Amino acid sequence: MNARFAPGERVSVDKRYPKKHCRTPYYIRGKTGVIERICGKFANPEELAYGRDGLPKRPLYRVRFRQTEVWSSYNGMDDDTVDIEIFEHWLKPASKGAKK
């Protein structure tokens, strides 16, 4: 599985709420950020958590989000960011209309 996204590309995190174990924090679902780097490929924690092998390995990214876009009440500076590791199967290309 080759990495679908490149550094600098804008992506949105899926807004879904599985009942099973996953490593995508609640607060970032539905938010849009920029690929900071490709971390490599790793076994899927959503499978590993239940004793399965988690293969094939999946691309993992660090995605950078502007804090003011993550939290409506953020009271730090405009350029403050939060970087989060997110697996490819949680990401889709940001829609054209998504805020820059």
Add this chain to the structure above:
Amino acid sequence: MSEHPHDHGHPHAAIEQTEPQGHYQYLADAVRELLIEKGVFTADEMRRAIEAMDARTPAQGARVVARAWVDPAYKARLLADGTAAVEELGIDMGPTKLVVVENTPNVHNVIVCTLCSCYPRMLLGLPPAWYKSRNYRSRTVIEPRAVLTEFGTRLPDDVDVRVHDSTADMRYLVLPMRPEGTGHMSEDELATLVTRDTMIGVAQVPSPS
């Protein structure tokens, strides 16, 4: 003697005996004994695992930081591929990868794990209690400047705060800024200035003067 039957020579029996033992300590003892009896691991392997744990302290991370401060080529390698660069110093990241993030006059980095307590143990040892606490995990992503202020770190408005939420297979180390007035210091002396908290990003390295 203490309630655990094996003799491992650790000086903890006195401490343990003074405290009442709760259900989960009994559970831990039961599981450990049964796993040893079934040959899953040996008492000796357990002893060595704890020795290795005790040997991992923030001094490891401090060594990496000091090297990066004195050797620009090493610093470049460290920022490009943290895992490989710490390996050069004999530190094995195990199954995780290391990402090193650099503080500059314009950028301050801080590490958190909102989902559990992922931490660069190979470089810093076991995480402090506050790193694992609900308050730190909940607030650092939404109000990092307020949390940093509680640690005595007040950042000017022109410094960007970058929070890193450690959610998957990466582990993070902050490369703090080398303080003023340390030009004459050796690498080993510099390492003594670098504390655990500066490498998590809740503190800055003060000038020694």
Add this chain to the structure above:
Amino acid sequence: MISSIIADMVENKDRAHHDMGGLPAGPVDRGEHEAAFWEKRVDAIMMLLSDKQRRLLRVDELRRGIESLGPDAYDKLGYYERWIASITGILVEKGVLTQKEIDARIVQLRSRREAKP
């Protein structure tokens, strides 16, 4: 307005208890507490079970086990209490240990300890 508040509530229902980023919380208690010896032993049990040689337990399974303890236990138990509860659950699930032998061993350990002066 009301519909968006309701939407928020519905979403919050979907937030897992351990997934706490951004929730309101108090000041950080910076007190240092060095791990007790029994806590280090729980940590070592996990390290050994998950090492390359054994691979009996994945850190992801440990996390899943902790997350399924339920909100009440998650908040009440200490960090390593959650760990050993999760480790035990998964070892029983995998058939490495049985609940019966664990319970029996705890009874033995308690009587051994209580027999001491």
